[in-house]
Amino acid sequence: MRKIIVVALGGNAIKQADEKGTVEEQRRNVAITCRQLVSMLKYGHRVVVTHGNGPQAGNLLIQQEAGVAEVPAQPMDIVGAMTQGQIGYMFQQTLQNMLWQERMPLPVISVINQVLVSEDDPDYKDPSKPVGPFYTEEEAETIKKERPEYIIKEVKPKNVEKRFRRVVPSPDPIRNIEYLAIRKLLDDGIVVIASGGGGVPVVYEKDGTLRGTAAVIDKDKAGERLAVTVGADFFMVLTDINAAKINFGTPEERDVRCVTLSEMKKLYDAGHFKAGSMGPKVLACMRFIEWGGQCSIITSLDHAIDALLGKAGTRVIPDRVCE
Ligand code: ADP
Ligand code: MG
Numbered sequence: 001m002r003k004i005i006v007v008a009l010g011g012n013a014i015k016q017a018d019e020k021g022t023v024e025e026q027r028r029n030v031a032i033t034c035r036q037l038v039s040m041l042k043y044g045h046r047v048v049v050t051h052g053n054g055p056q057a058g059n060l061l062i063q064q065e066a067g068v069a070e071v072p073a074q075p076m077d078i079v080g081a082m083t084q085g086q087i088g089y090m091f092q093q094t095l096q097n098m099l100w101q102e103r104m105p106l107p108v109i110s111v112i113n114q115v116l117v118s119e120d121d122p123d124y125k126d127p128s129k130p131v132g133p134f135y136t137e138e139e140a141e142t143i144k145k146e147r148p149e150y151i152i153k154e155v156k157p158k159n160v161e162k163r164f165r166r167v168v169p170s171p172d173p174i175r176n177i178e179y180l181a182i183r184k185l186l187d188d189g190i191v192v193i194a195s196g197g198g199g200v201p202v203v204y205e206k207d208g209t210l211r212g213t214a215a216v217i218d219k220d221k222a223g224e225r226l227a228v229t230v231g232a233d234f235f236m237v238l239t240d241i242n243a244a245k246i247n248f249g250t251p252e253e254r255d256v257r258c259v260t261l262s263e264m265k266k267l268y269d270a271g272h273f274k275a276g277s278m279g280p281k282v283l284a285c286m287r288f289i290e291w292g293g294q295c296s297i298i299t300s301l302d303h304a305i306d307a308l309l310g311k312a313g314t315r316v317i318p319d320r321v322c323e
Contacts, residue, residue, distance in 0.1 A: 002044045003233040003294075004186065005308075008223035008284075009033060009051040010239035013301060014087060017240075021055055026090060034094045036238075036304045037191075038102060043308075046186060048230055049091060052219045053083040053197030061132035076131070076168065077200050077212025084112050084196035091193050099191075108191040114177040114210060115199030115222050121171035129170040129216045130155050140164035149214075169215040171201060173222040177210065179229035186230050198222040224284035228291050235288040236297040236304065237281045244282055244298050244314040246272045258315045261289045285316045294318075 011017075013033040019025045040047050057079055064073040074082070088110025095108045123129075130153070135143060140152045143166075156163035176182065176195060185192050198217030202210045220237055227235040243255040246267060256267065264286055273279045278298075285296030299306075299313025307313035 002046070004046045004048070004230060005040060005234040005236055006048045006050065006223055006227035006230065006232045007037065007040070007304075008220050008235070008237045009049065009301075010237070011052050011054055012240040013051060013238065014090075015055045021059055027094070030090045030094050031098075033238075033301060034091065034098050036301055037095065038098045038104075039305050040308070041099070041104065041106060041191065042102070043305075045308075046189070047191055048182070048186060048226065048232070049191070049193045050195040050219060050223045050226055051087055051091070051193070051197070053080065053087060056083045056086060057197060057216075058132060065133060075212070076214040076216075077202075080197050080200045080212075080216075081112055084110070084200070087196055088112075088193050095191060106189065106191050108193070109185060110193035110196070111178055111182060111185070113182075113195045113199040114202040114212070115195065115217055115225065116174040116177060117171040117201045117203060117213065117215060117217065118174060119171075119203050119213070121169065123169040123171050123215075127151050127167040127169040127215075129168050130165040131168055131216060132166050134162035135164040136161050137164060169213075170218060171215055173198065173201075173217050173225045176222070176225050176229050177202065179226075182226070183230055195219070195222050195226045218280045218284075220281045220284040221287075224288045224291075227288050227293065232288075233294045234297060234308070235285060235293055235295075236299075236307070237285065238299065238301050238304055239281065240300060241278075242300045242303055242313065244273060244278055248272065248274070248278070256314045258310070258317065260317055260319045261286060262319050264316050282316075285314075289316050289318050292318075 014029050015021045060079050092108050092110045099106050151167050152164050153167045155165045182194050198219040199222050201213050201215040201217050245253045247253050273282045288296045296316040297307045297313050303312040
């Protein structure tokens with residue numbers, strides 16, 4: 001059963017919630033994640049990896065602002081590309097080392113990706129995604145004057161001093177710009193790391209040229225676009241929880257196991273999955289099946305292999321497939 005699998009890795013694959021994000025912590029987490037990816041490769045699957053960049057981009061934006069007296073700060077699209085290099089490098093090197101130890105001579109490459117979005121996307125009218133450092137009210141006023149293009153919102157209650165933060169749009173991804181290159185790499189048996197952090201959001205100018213924008217694309221939604229691009233069989237979202245749940249956080253909480261697309265649609269429409277976390281994962285999984293994918297999976301890192309074998313996690317399958 002040799003499959004093409006797109007694996008979307010959550011924040012915990014690189015940095016645990018209670019960690020600062022030191023290089024040692026990140027390398028340790030990346031190694032645990034890569035062990036699972038190597039297991040998939042050992043089964044003969046062809047794997048394309050994508051990952052989030054929230055904490056890394058956040059830290060980099062803080063560094064950019066802190067150092068602004070010495071060197072110019074870089075805009076968000078550049079910061080996004082920087083984190084793709086940073087995280088891609090860690091996964092690339094760790095995978096190469098593990099594959100060498102396993103005597104599996106598979107080439108590994110990470111690709112800097114741009115993902116097309118539309119400035120007509122409704123999220124551009126009312127940006128929702130907080131990024132970068134928190135500010136006091138005074139700092140927020142100064143920033144607004146210095147950078148009139150920034151939208152600053154109050155994101156914490158009044159009793160918190162540093163409660164203001166920059167917000168940017170989180171538009172729907174339309175297409176991975178480098179899709180042809182990724183497909184060729186995969187066809188040549190290369191393990192690809194792509195669309196990191198949801199990709200750098202870009203728009204087309206009227207003359208057909210590309211321009212980076214200050215926005216953030218949800219990495220699970222962009223991962224689904226990547227899965228379609230490479231004609232994946234499976235789209236797998238690995239996060240910090242074993243399955244998507246109904247009645248999450250209540251005594252009636254239950255795992256969603258294997259459901260058809262229309263069964264999942266009903267659960268999604270009933271509001272079981274929170275916006276900004278499980279919601280986009282479920283949405284991305286449904287979109288992949290709507291496109292024609294064989295199976296979408298949501299599970300935790302340690303259940304990845306069992307989920308591929310149908311023994312764990314949440315799985316979404318097309319309506320006409322009976323099990
Ligand atoms: P990632 O970094 O992997 O994208 P997120 O924090 O965005 O992780 O999403 C995973 C989180 O979604 C879980 O830790 C859980 O707290 C939350 N969540 C919200 N609704 C649900 C649900 N219905 N079932 C399971 N988890 C849920
Ligand atoms: Mg998330």
